[in-house]
Amino acid sequence: MASAPSSSSPPTPTPTPTPTRILFGVNESSIRGYPHPSISSRTAFDWTLQKLIRSNAAGFYALFLHVQAPDEDGFDDMDSVYASPDDFKNKNEKQKIKGLYLLQYFVERSHQVGIKCEAWLKMGDPKVVICEEAKRVQPDLLVVGSRGLGPVQRY
């Protein structure tokens, strides 16, 4: 019995519960374009803050994912001139930078209210990539804005 814990042992500290991890799929405004977030992304984030996170910022961890679809119709590039392979590289870099400004909005909002977070960009079809990333990072909750179009396929 010598090794049994005695009543004078210090109490076992209660383990800090892991924060609830929320993955937000966010996109740019279809009206105002980059760096502005879409109304649905902003609304979904605001709703989550107000209704779920409330005053308990320390209990949550936000993950922001922005998926950029390749510009298939090339509409944005109508006035661009491509004279060398580097021009195409620059185009991708520019799109990335726009995406980063979008993510910055959500990271700054999170910091203002004291929620720890991380954010990242991916290229591809948003409805596919959001599912892939959800499987990979295994959040407790996936929040996406809804325009009633069913943007995310079931997984």
Added chain:
Amino acid sequence: MASAPSSSSPPTPTPTPTPTRILFGVNESSIRGYPHPSISSRTAFDWTLQKLIRSNAAGFYALFLHVQAPDEDGFDDMDSVYASPDDFKNKNEKQKIKGLYLLQYFVERSHQVGIKCEAWLKMGDPKVVICEEAKRVQPDLLVVGSRGLGPVQRY
């Protein structure tokens, strides 16, 4: 300018934010029967406690709805004898009481963790009545257990 607030005015008290109202559709265990809650109802409630409500019980208000389907196949009544209209009335009363015991489980769990709540019974098709009640009480969030059968129709 006499009526303008001066710097010595007492600060306007911050209004207490309304609790987030969560409607839970709960049902009985298909294996153990009343008064035991189904595993999916219990899991959904436990998940919500652990991942959303966390330590912030005062920020939430739980609404528990149990919908009892009429006993269409009469299987439970095989050994019953109905000799008067009152016997049928008693049958409904007995089913109600079983439903109340089920709700009691969730109300007691809520009280244990300090979440204010209310609970009620309805008769009908659960997937229809849950939607009707959700429209009526306008919760911020609807939580139902899932067995992958899609028990709630979209509304």
